[in-house]
Amino acid sequence: MKRQAINPANDWGARFEMNQAEIISEFNEIIKFSGQTSIIADNNSEMGLSVKYPNDQKKQMEFILNTIDNLLYQAKMSRNNIIHISFYTTDMEGFLESYEVYSNWIKEAGVRPTQSAIGVNQLVMPDMKLEIEITGAR
Known part of the structure; x- marks a missing residue:
């Protein structure tokens, strides 16, 4: 897979690990994830x-990113195959406070996928603060 970044002259997205x-x-091949959440069997x-x-949005982010790693592994892919990520959050302020978790996670892959952060009123369960969708390619 070949990637060519397209960014404005000031490239402000670099500090957020995004193009x-x-x-x-x-x-x-393309892989498209369903929204990944912190739901567990109970x-x-x-x-x-x-x-x-x-x-706890920060802990949910860590849990979801671990789940994504596991799914990528099952698909014989890794974080460097991610080409787009969408975050859905019920708490944008909390999301921005926990963004460093994602930033450090994706920085390890050496890629800056395009991304969207979308504030929503509610997710599937009231205690859920975050849902993440991934698109990847190889």
């Missing part, structure tokens, strides 16, 4: 599911 745009070429709950780290 404003990328041309992706010479790839064979036989004691009515739905059989609960939120890991309720209302």
Whole structure:
């Protein structure tokens, strides 16, 4: 896969580990993730599911990024295959405070995927603060 970053002259996105745009070429496959959350199996709950780290966005971010690593591994891919990431949060201020977790995680891969951070009123469960979608290619 070949990547060509497209950024404004001042490249302000670099400090957020993101490109404003990328041309992706010479790839064979795309992987598209469903929204990843901090939901875990819980036989004691009515739905059989609960939120890991309720209302703690930083811990939820760490948990979700670990899940993404595991899914990428199963697909025989890694973080450097990520070409876009979308964050959905019910607490933008909390998201920005915990953004360093993501920034350090993606910096290890040496890529700056395009990204979107979208504030929403509610996610699937009330204690859930964050959902992350990934698109990758190889």
